[in-house]
Amino acid sequence: MFDPREKIALFIDGANLYSAARSLGFDIDYKRLLAVFGQKGYLLRAYYYTALAEDQEFSTLRPLIDWLDYNGYSVVTKPLKEFYDQSGRRKVKGNMDIELVIDAMEIAEQVDHIVIFSGDGDFRRLVEALQRKGRRVSVVSTLQTQPPMIADDLRRQADNFIELAELQAQIGRDPSERPVRAERTPATERTPAHNNL
Secondary structure, three states, X not given: OOOOOOEEEEEEEHHHHHHHHHHHOOEEOHHHHHHHHHOOOEEEEEEEEEEEOXXXXXXXXXXXXXXXXXXXXXXXXXXXXXXXXXXXXXEEEOOOXXXXXXXXXXXXXXXXXXXXXXXXXHHHHHHHHHHHOOOEEEEEEOXXXXXXXXXXXXXXXXXXXXXXXXXXXXXXXXXXXXXXXXXXXXXXXXXXXXXXX
């Protein structure tokens, strides 16, 4: 599937990959993900795309974004757009498809193999365009959820489909590795250290 002489670029649709991994019951270890694909060829670039809420003082994504930015990923963000639907309900939208497509087309001349981490069927035309340029394209998503998280036409267009569930052992982070918050005991239950003699 991969030739060790190939130059590889990764394109990660952050929201889509997060949803797929969560549906399979695991979290992505992004350090391990880089290492795994770095062994498959010469990893030229790894892009990560996500939309961020501007109005929030602290985004839960911020620590991840900062970590990725300092650890080998090219992070591409833009603000979430807020709008109201016809019934007056507040909605947010943060589609990063255009940014991913432009970056993939720009780097296509410098790489041999592009790996897209998304099941979004909108990327089928991108895969087709990259293939016309002579590039191999792999797509990482999952068929093992109900419904499957990969669009059938995207899976058929790609040169390779990589089942995310089969990568879990290599790139998954065990939930037990998460930092555990110490439970606080009420002050009345605490005993001074010298009473434990």
